[in-house]
Amino acid sequence: MAGLDIELAGIKMKNPVMVASGTFGYGEEASKFVDLDKLGAIVTKTITLQAREGNPPPRIVETSSGMLNSIGLQNKGVKDFIENRIPFLSKFKTPLIANIAGDSAKDYAELAKILNKEPLIKGLEINISCPNVTKGGMFFCFDPNATEELVRTIRKATSLPLIVKLSPNVTDISLIAKKAEDAGADAVSLINTLMGMAIDIETRKSKLGTPTGGLSGPAIKPIAVRMVWQVAQVVKIPIIGVGGIMTGEDAIEFFLAGASAVQVGTANFVDTQAPIRIVGEIKDYLGENNINNYKELIGNIEM
Amino acid sequence: MSIQENCRILDHQEVAPQHFKLVVASKYISSHAQPGQFVNVRCSTGYDPLLRRAFSIHRTAKEHERFELLYQVVGKGTRSLSQYCVGAELDILGPLGQGFALEKKDIAILVGGGMGVAPLLALAETLKQTTKAIYVLIGAKDKARVLAEKEFNAITDQVLVSTDNGSYGKKGFISDILLNVIENTLDPSYLPLATIYACGPNPMLKAIADIAFQKKIPCQVSMEQCMACGIGTCLGCVVKTRTGYQKVCDDGPVFKSEEIVWQD
Ligand SMILES: Cc1cc2nc3c(=O)[nH]c(=O)nc-3n(C[C@H](O)[C@H](O)[C@H](O)COP(=O)(O)OP(=O)(O)OC[C@H]3O[C@@H](n4cnc5c(N)ncnc54)[C@H](O)[C@@H]3O)c2cc1C
Ligand SMILES: Cc1cc2nc3c(=O)[nH]c(=O)nc-3n(C[C@H](O)[C@H](O)[C@H](O)COP(=O)(O)O)c2cc1C
Ligand code: FES
Numbered sequence: 418m419a420g421l422d423i424e425l426a427g428i429k430m431k432n433p434v435m436v437a438s439g440t441f442g443y444g445e446e447a448s449k450f451v452d453l454d455k456l457g458a459i460v461t462k463t464i465t466l467q468a469r470e471g472n473p474p475p476r477i478v479e480t481s482s483g484m485l486n487s488i489g490l491q492n493k494g495v496k497d498f499i500e501n502r503i504p505f506l507s508k509f510k511t512p513l514i515a516n517i518a519g520d521s522a523k524d525y526a527e528l529a530k531i532l533n534k535e536p537l538i539k540g541l542e543i544n545i546s547c548p549n550v551t552k553g554g555m556f557f558c559f560d561p562n563a564t565e566e567l568v569r570t571i572r573k574a575t576s577l578p579l580i581v582k583l584s585p586n587v588t589d590i591s592l593i594a595k596k597a598e599d600a601g602a603d604a605v606s607l608i609n610t611l612m613g614m615a616i617d618i619e620t621r622k623s624k625l626g627t628p629t630g631g632l633s634g635p636a637i638k639p640i641a642v643r644m645v646w647q648v649a650q651v652v653k654i655p656i657i658g659v660g661g662i663m664t665g666e667d668a669i670e671f672f673l674a675g676a677s678a679v680q681v682g683t684a685n686f687v688d689t690q691a692p693i694r695i696v697g698e699i700k701d702y703l704g705e706n707n708i709n710n711y712k713e714l715i716g717n718i719e720m
Numbered sequence: 721m722s723i724q725e726n727c728r729i730l731d732h733q734e735v736a737p738q739h740f741k742l743v744v745a746s747k748y749i750s751s752h753a754q755p756g757q758f759v760n761v762r763c764s765t766g767y768d769p770l771l772r773r774a775f776s777i778h779r780t781a782k783e784h785e786r787f788e789l790l791y792q793v794v795g796k797g798t799r800s801l802s803q804y805c806v807g808a809e810l811d812i813l814g815p816l817g818q819g820f821a822l823e824k825k826d827i828a829i830l831v832g833g834g835m836g837v838a839p840l841l842a843l844a845e846t847l848k849q850t851t852k853a854i855y856v857l858i859g860a861k862d863k864a865r866v867l868a869e870k871e872f873n874a875i876t877d878q879v880l881v882s883t884d885n886g887s888y889g890k891k892g893f894i895s896d897i898l899l900n901v902i903e904n905t906l907d908p909s910y911l912p913l914a915t916i917y918a919c920g921p922n923p924m925l926k927a928i929a930d931i932a933f934q935k936k937i938p939c940q941v942s943m944e945q946c947m948a949c950g951i952g953t954c955l956g957c958v959v960k961t962r963t964g965y966q967k968v969c970d971d972g973p974v975f976k977s978e979e980i981v982w983q984d
Contacts, residue, residue: 442953
């Protein structure tokens, strides 16, 4: 029996395949198609303190082997999450990781404090791809010092494992990763979507309701693998690889680059069975190559 | 409930230039689909096109465990779909969404513009069992693009067609035909007994919704929006309504026309 279980940042998972934030809602709709108990972990759609309406449509446009989205963190706020989403999720044993975001370090800390009281939540993923209104709207993820300060503030507010989700829209992602580690992050996940754009040549307008959107899907996988590999050179905390994972083979590439676990995002839209199929494909690879435990693959790229 | 299933293609014909009728086998979808619901079809096995494409269920034949789609080739997804041969399998998710609410009214007016006729055939076939009079109003660009007229004629005598260029039926907009039916064909005392069901491009739906509002006739519209998941998880397919953004894929695609905040 191939070893697939892992304890990552203190979160015990039966396999290293999680579902990525924003691509699985809060599990309820997807549970009609997928047995949630077969997933490594569930990461929720980003939760904010107050409800957010989200961006004007169109919010989705397909591009070559990928898609741009401009959802804009639409969610009903943390109170609604606790009252209306957690009860459903409590029927399952799979670890639940709440992804959070805010306009200021104070907002994030407040969310962390509130969610700290929910026994079902096994970890927090910090979405730092948000404008910091107290610093004139400068995105947290672009500024190594703001990232460090943010993670320190959240660290003080909660005892839950902290996973900092990194943006690829930066010059040096390993610098930000290091700052997150220094500030007390238990793990990093990468990458969030790449900022992109698509224009309708008839109307000469953006194909989205906003000028730009976030690129995801197979098109971004080589960038994500490269960034995981770069970050693996500088941090000791575990890395969760995200970006364009469609198959077990894709997941194994991330393990070799240095990821201890992976998240499946856009693939959920293409195939509702994707995460479970990917677990099966990883098992097959381990069997065919006589590998007892997938952990032997982590960071084991030949140079 | 809906399922993800590999469905065999039983028939696939070009019924008008770049318009195809696709018949697929599925016991589950054919027996569970309600008029106005849709399926999300994977149009290739590769990554380009990547996302599934949404198509209304055009007609179901429960006893034969099959259902039909009617679609137009407009881009890479539908082009790829059009190349699938009889006997091949398609990965289909469905049936999805909230279909038409079947009103127990004596008169049903179905208005379809362009591809918008697709869900109306399933609707007409269901309504004919309970509704006294069904009017079907079909709007198309030109004669070659008038779809499913024969099938509707088998259900009702009241099939009216308009084309943008006048090459068939009345020249002009289908909304003008609707106004004419309401003002000149129907006895005013019947209006409270009528419901309008519409599907088509947004400007058409807006015009129909305005008429329905003026004439105080309840109206349901089937909306379109680009989708990613089709099952309510991604929040990608929203339209603006009086109660905020709602998802076309699972709050819709059919909405009451007065709920929609129409955009230009
Ligand atoms: C609920 C629902 C039911 C539908 N039913 C039918 C049907 O029965 N028959 C049919 O032919 N089409 C139907 N459509 C539209 C169909 O989904 C699109 O035509 C298809 O996705 C286009 O894919 P493509 O790759 O060929 O084109 P693309 O290259 O993706 O786009 C070509 C053009 O089509 C537009 N488009 C793309 N996706 C959609 C979409 N989901 N809705 C509206 N416009 C879109 C694009 O903006 C662009 O202008 C339906 C859409 C929805 C949301
Ligand atoms: C429609 C959509 C919504 C997303 N929403 C969020 C979100 O709310 N919070 C977040 O941290 N990441 C969000 N993401 C990013 C994904 O979690 C993931 O990092 C990214 O899509 C790359 O992985 P993929 O290529 O496997 O999709 C979203 C992605 C998509 C496609
Ligand atoms: S398409 Fe994903 S929520 Fe509707």
